[in-house]
Each structure stands twice: as C-alpha cells, then as structure tokens.
Amino acid sequence: MDLFSRSWSALRAAVAGLADEDFAQPSGCAGWLVRDLVCHLVIDAQDVLITLATPTEARPTRDAVTYWEVADTAPTGEDPLDALIVRLAAAYQEPRLLKFHLDDVGSAAGRAAALADPGLRVGTRDQVLTAGDYLSAYVLEWTLHHLDLVAHLPHLADPPTEGLARSRALLEEIAQGAYPTSLTDRDALLIGTGRRRPTATEAAELGGRRPLYLG
Structure with missing residues (x-):
C-alpha cells in the first residue's frame, strides 16, 4: 500500500514538473x-477511485499477478479506446488544465488508497481482487507509465528504485521466469514489456524470450 503511494506521488510530481512544451513530446x-x-493517468486515477468504492462480498478471482491480461501483439495507438484518449487530451487545449485535473483526481485517488483496507474485496473489469492486490498491481502501472513519461524527457527523474524493483519482480511472476541479472530493473521492464528492443548481447541472454504486452 505504501509503495503504491510512493510510486503514484513520484509520477504525479514528475507531471507537475513538466514544461508546457514537454506535453507535445x-x-x-x-x-x-x-x-x-x-490524460490516460487521469482516467487511471478515476478507475482507482471507482474500484475502491466498489466493494463486494464475492470471492477474489484475480490477484496482483493474474490481474494483468497479456496480448499477443504490441499496441499501436489505433485501438478505439487509445484513440479516444488522444481526442480527450486534445480537448484540454492548455497543459495547465491537464495538470490541474490530474492533481485534483490524482490526489483523491492517493487518499482513497491510503485509507483502504488491504483485505477489502473490490470489483473491477468483471473481476474481484482484494484492495491490497489491486493497489499492488498498480505499482507496475505507475512505474511503467513513469518510464513512458520520461522516455524522451531525460531531464525528469526516473521512478523510485523500490518501485522499479517491485515492478520487475511482479513482471517476472507474470512472465513465469526471471530476467537476466545483467539487466537493470529499468531495462528489464522496458525490454520485458516491449518498450525497448534488446541489444544483440541482451537478446542472446534472453534466449529468444518474447516481450509481454500488458493490458
């Protein structure tokens, strides 16, 4: 639960530090x-609020690992929901409005997570998890999107080291196998989710292992 808060706070702080011109990168x-x-992070924050406010008595059907769906192909940005996000983001027109909305909804999501009972059963995406497992899964979500945010903005800070380590461990559980110890946590996450192509040396160490496209 604490790692969720630290990862989310770091990501929101990185967005707050963006210059207007960074939004077009x-x-x-x-x-x-x-x-x-x-804009997607605003939707994510809304999802956290909705999920934590959707308790259920049903038995859990997923945990922090099985929460994730693994696709066979890499995202292209052409999925209808992805395309909708682009139109929503354009509607804000001014970066400060996006910053304000994320700070407003994101702060509320952070408070709700801090107050949540880890054992509470909640419903999301037609599945049931404990709040603790749900928020643990979101450590990976925040960490990957923090890496997405800084991908072409090297002046921004990386995600917290403990978030990177936990996210790598979670990804290895999803992949049912560890990544080479020669890879840093950051590189394991980028390569393991198809965000970066491995070098020839890295590819040899991976042994033909395919990336996981998480959704």
Missing part, C-alpha cells in the same frame, strides 16, 4: 504524446 506509449499519457 512523444511518450513511451505507441501513438501517444506526453499530453495523451497524462
């Missing part, structure tokens, strides 16, 4: 500019 998400990614 590409992000690490295929087909999305930084402004589109920030």
Whole structure:
C-alpha cells in the first residue's frame, strides 16, 4: 500500500514538473504524446477511485499477478479506446488544465488508497481482487507509465528504485521466469514489456524470450 503511494506521488510530481512544451513530446506509449499519457493517468486515477468504492462480498478471482491480461501483439495507438484518449487530451487545449485535473483526481485517488483496507474485496473489469492486490498491481502501472513519461524527457527523474524493483519482480511472476541479472530493473521492464528492443548481447541472454504486452 505504501509503495503504491510512493510510486503514484513520484509520477504525479514528475507531471507537475513538466514544461508546457514537454506535453507535445512523444511518450513511451505507441501513438501517444506526453499530453495523451497524462490524460490516460487521469482516467487511471478515476478507475482507482471507482474500484475502491466498489466493494463486494464475492470471492477474489484475480490477484496482483493474474490481474494483468497479456496480448499477443504490441499496441499501436489505433485501438478505439487509445484513440479516444488522444481526442480527450486534445480537448484540454492548455497543459495547465491537464495538470490541474490530474492533481485534483490524482490526489483523491492517493487518499482513497491510503485509507483502504488491504483485505477489502473490490470489483473491477468483471473481476474481484482484494484492495491490497489491486493497489499492488498498480505499482507496475505507475512505474511503467513513469518510464513512458520520461522516455524522451531525460531531464525528469526516473521512478523510485523500490518501485522499479517491485515492478520487475511482479513482471517476472507474470512472465513465469526471471530476467537476466545483467539487466537493470529499468531495462528489464522496458525490454520485458516491449518498450525497448534488446541489444544483440541482451537478446542472446534472453534466449529468444518474447516481450509481454500488458493490458
């Protein structure tokens, strides 16, 4: 729960530090500019609020690992929902409005997470998880999107080291195998989710392992 808060706070702080011109730069998400990614984070924050306010008595059907769906192909940005995010982001027109909305909704999501009972069962995407597992899954979400945010903005700080380490461990559980120890946590996440192509040496160490496209 604490790691969720630290990862989310760091990501929101990075967005707060963006200059207006940074919003027009590409992000690490295929087909999305930084402004589109920030708009997606607003939707993510809303999802956290909705999920934590959707308790259920049903038995859990997923945990922090099985929460994730793994696609066979890399995202292109042409999915209808991805395209909708681009149109929503453009509607803000001014970066300060996006910053304000993320700070407003994002702060509320952070408070709700801090107050949540880890054992509370919640419903999301037609599945049931404990709040603790749901928020643990979102550590990976925040960390990957933090890497997406800084992909072409090297002046911004990387995600917290503990968030990178936990996200790598979670990704390795999803992949059902560890990544080479020669890879840093950052590189394991970027290569493991198809955000960066491995070098020839890295590819040899990976042994033909395919990236995971998470959704």
